[in-house]
Amino acid sequence: MDKILIAFAAALAIGLPALATAWAQSKIGAAGAGSLAEKPELSGTIIILVAIPETMVILGFVVAVIILLGG
Amino acid sequence: MSKVEIVGPRQLLGETLSLVRKKGNLHIEPSAVGFVDDIHKREIHSLLPDEKALFEKIFLQELENKLNNLFQCLPGETFRESFLSPRPIIDTVSRTLDDHLAMCQALCEKREAIQHDLLEFSGYKVFLATVSTLLDKIQLTPDLDYIGITLKDEKSVDILKGSLNCLADASCELLTIASEDGALVGLIAATKDSSGDIRSLLSQKKMPEFTFPESIQNMTFVRKVEYLQGQIQESEANLQAVDTNLAQFAQRWGPMYKAALAWVREQLSIIQASAFSFETAMCFFIYGWMPAEKVASLSGALQKNFAGRVVLEEIDIRTEDLERVPVVLQNPQYFKPFENFTRLLPLPSYTSYDPTLFIGLFFPLFFGLILGDTGYGLILLFLSSLATRLVRKNPLFQDGARILRFCSLYAIVFGFLYGEFFGDFGHTVLGMKPVFIDRQKNIIPMLYFAMAIGLAHVTLGLALGFVSALRRHTKKEALVKLLHIIFIFLIVALIITFIGFFPELLTRPLIISILILCPLLLFSGGLLAPLELLKNIGNIISYARIMAIGLTSVLLANIANQLSGLTGDIILGLIVGGIIHLIGITIGVFSSSIHSLRLHYVEFFDKFIELGGRKYRPFSSNQKNEAEKDIPQQDSEPHDKLHGSPNK
Numbered sequence: 001m002d003k004i005l006i007a008f009a010a011a012l013a014i015g016l017p018a019l020a021t022a023w024a025q026s027k028i029g030a031a032g033a034g035s036l037a038e039k040p041e042l043s044g045t046i047i048i049l050v051a052i053p054e055t056m057v058i059l060g061f062v063v064a065v066i067i068l069l070g071g
Numbered sequence: 072m073s074k075v076e077i078v079g080p081r082q083l084l085g086e087t088l089s090l091v092r093k094k095g096n097l098h099i100e101p102s103a104v105g106f107v108d109d110i111h112k113r114e115i116h117s118l119l120p121d122e123k124a125l126f127e128k129i130f131l132q133e134l135e136n137k138l139n140n141l142f143q144c145l146p147g148e149t150f151r152e153s154f155l156s157p158r159p160i161i162d163t164v165s166r167t168l169d170d171h172l173a174m175c176q177a178l179c180e181k182r183e184a185i186q187h188d189l190l191e192f193s194g195y196k197v198f199l200a201t202v203s204t205l206l207d208k209i210q211l212t213p214d215l216d217y218i219g220i221t222l223k224d225e226k227s228v229d230i231l232k233g234s235l236n237c238l239a240d241a242s243c244e245l246l247t248i249a250s251e252d253g254a255l256v257g258l259i260a261a262t263k264d265s266s267g268d269i270r271s272l273l274s275q276k277k278m279p280e281f282t283f284p285e286s287i288q289n290m291t292f293v294r295k296v297e298y299l300q301g302q303i304q305e306s307e308a309n310l311q312a313v314d315t316n317l318a319q320f321a322q323r324w325g326p327m328y329k330a331a332l333a334w335v336r337e338q339l340s341i342i343q344a345s346a347f348s349f350e351t352a353m354c355f356f357i358y359g360w361m362p363a364e365k366v367a368s369l370s371g372a373l374q375k376n377f378a379g380r381v382v383l384e385e386i387d388i389r390t391e392d393l394e395r396v397p398v399v400l401q402n403p404q405y406f407k408p409f410e411n412f413t414r415l416l417p418l419p420s421y422t423s424y425d426p427t428l429f430i431g432l433f434f435p436l437f438f439g440l441i442l443g444d445t446g447y448g449l450i451l452l453f454l455s456s457l458a459t460r461l462v463r464k465n466p467l468f469q470d471g472a473r474i475l476r477f478c479s480l481y482a483i484v485f486g487f488l489y490g491e492f493f494g495d496f497g498h499t500v501l502g503m504k505p506v507f508i509d510r511q512k513n514i515i516p517m518l519y520f521a522m523a524i525g526l527a528h529v530t531l532g533l534a535l536g537f538v539s540a541l542r543r544h545t546k547k548e549a550l551v552k553l554l555h556i557i558f559i560f561l562i563v564a565l566i567i568t569f570i571g572f573f574p575e576l577l578t579r580p581l582i583i584s585i586l587i588l589c590p591l592l593l594f595s596g597g598l599l600a601p602l603e604l605l606k607n608i609g610n611i612i613s614y615a616r617i618m619a620i621g622l623t624s625v626l627l628a629n630i631a632n633q634l635s636g637l638t639g640d641i642i643l644g645l646i647v648g649g650i651i652h653l654i655g656i657t658i659g660v661f662s663s664s665i666h667s668l669r670l671h672y673v674e675f676f677d678k679f680i681e682l683g684g685r686k687y688r689p690f691s692s693n694q695k696n697e698a699e700k701d702i703p704q705q706d707s708e709p710h711d712k713l714h715g716s717p718n719k
Binding site: 043044045047048051052054055058059061062065066069 | 414415416417514515518609612613615616619665666668669672673
């Protein structure tokens with residue numbers, strides 16, 4: 001039972017931030033694509049903006065690894 | 072970058088600007104703010120063009136438009152250099168240009184009309200060519216009617232033959248032949264009595280007769296074919312004649328008009344640049360910026376050409392000028408390709424660092440750390456070498472290939488350190504062993520390693536920010552940066568103590584140190600300072616992606632190996648493994664690049680890079696000969712060039 005709970009916790013730790021990141025990136029990406037059509041010189045800024053939410057899923061991954069291996 | 076002032080007698084302004092343009096180093100400053108002292112502001116004012124200059128500008132603009140229109144009509148070939156100097160003959164050029172332009176435009180219009188006709192005829196061309204061969208084979212008689220059709224395939228021919236009852240009594244005949252485009256062209260020869268029935272039958276069978284233009288409907292089939300073929304031949308001959316005329320004209324007159332256009336553009340750019348000059352009752356002044364190493368060259372040229380009557384002087388750059396100094400990216404050969412990544416961001420300010428150096432150093436390193444596979448690295452090295460040799464003309468592609476080559480070398484080195492060659496293939500088949508760490512099994516140590524890299528990188532960024540703040544004499548900001556560095560080290564030491572690598576005895580002094588420094592941080596950085604500190608710690612944790620993405624890359628490679636093994640067949644296994652490894656390499660290159668860049672843009676640069684620099688745009692003849700582009704318009708302050716913007 002413990003193993004199941006640990007696995008479930010790890011899945012939640014990576015799954016929820018992954019969904020959140022995907023949602024945030026979809027919004028930023030769509031807006032960014034619109035901005036790029038008008039101002040191509042903003043490409044660097046848009047890459048940064050799209051990349052920012054990725055930290056969530058990376059942190060989720062770290063937590064999941066710690067739960068699975070360090071727990 | 073040097074701040075310079077060029078001074079000379081007013082009548083030499085045009086010649087001076089011409090020389091400056093030829094040297095192509097001076098970024099002309101349209102505003103005199105920061106160049107003219109308050110006591111001299113009343114004596115120096117913007118140069119206003121007189122009536123003669125305005126007429127000259129209008130004349131040159133009209134001439135430029137006409138020349139542009141002329142070159143739009145001429146074939147896009149490279150012209151030889153003209154032996155004539157355009158300046159003495161510009162009046163003659165202006166007079167002949169009208170006639171030549173009218174002639175060329177008439178030829179262009181004629182060309183367009185012929186091309187339009189040929190486009191319309193293109194739909195008939197294949198049919199006509201094919202049906203002509205059929206007509207040549209048969210004996211033409213005026214008693215027969217001919218019907219042309221296009222058939223899809225042999226099956227359609229059989230259906231048609233079965234339906235044509237007249238074939239039985241020999242009152243009609245069907246001939247078919249394959250055309251150039253693969254379709255079958257059919258010709259039905261029938262007596263005039265039965266031709267009407269055949270047409271109805273074709274319509275019922277949805278095999279319509281080939282239609283000719285409406286204007287020639289009254290002609291017989293054979294006449295239609297001959298007429299259209301004649302029209303096509305005539306149009307092609309006419310087109311060739313027009314092209315020959317234009318080519319001959321371009322060969323004869325093109326070089327002279329090209330030289331005239333270059334001269335006109337130079338004169339226009341000089342007139343445009345003179346609007347950014349300043350004058351007193353006797354002298355002109357040009358203010359601007361140029362690379363320090365080029366100052367002596369321009370100064371010497373001015374001295375030589377004007378015998379000391381025009382002088383270039385370097386002026387001290389003051390603190391308030393620093394925001395206005397234009398920026399140019401200049402890096403050694405190795406770092407040049409990485410300037411493409413820097414250009415994705417706004418330019419750094421003059422007082423800040425050029426990010427290219429750091430991207431050039433760390434981007435391939437992070438790429439190698441993430442991808443880290445000897446086999447993948449070798450493939451990428453081969454592809455980058457191939458790309459460098461195959462696509463020589465595209466500089467952006469060449470830069471990309473060079474970056475990929477550096478990255479692939481790092482991937483090979485780290486692949487060797489991780490003991491990876493196409494995932495675990497190197498270990499299981501070739502007996503490779505990890506020299507540094509096996510990142511598939513040692514996930515937690517690899518996580519610590521990635522974070523350690525993050526700690527070093529972020530701390531370097533903060534240290535550079537500290538130095539940058541000291542250089543700008545913003546002591547408070549420097550103190551905040553320094554405190555962040557100390558806090559980060561204290562927190563990291565505390566975490567290591569909790570993990571058990573440091574003696575537990577250190578816990579209390581570390582916590583006390585943090586508590587003591589907290590008020591100092593709040594005092595120097597304000598209420599947002601703790602949040603900034605948390606952001607920095609988050610930035611360090613973000614480097615865990617080096618481990619995370621690297622791990623997914625190696626797991627994908629292992630899956631490729633396992634699946635290819637499961638096939639139980641060498642060839643099929645190679646195909647399956649090859650495809651999945653190819654996907655792995657593509658994803659690996661893409662994600663490694665994006666995440667390495669992100670670590671620079673988001674985590675590293677915001678610690679010390681100040682963006683918002685002005686682009687260095689020298690007044691030069693090398694730029695696309697558009698007078699407007701030659702001049703640094705982006706900084707124009709038309710309201711009051713001498714006293715600055717009213718908002719300041």
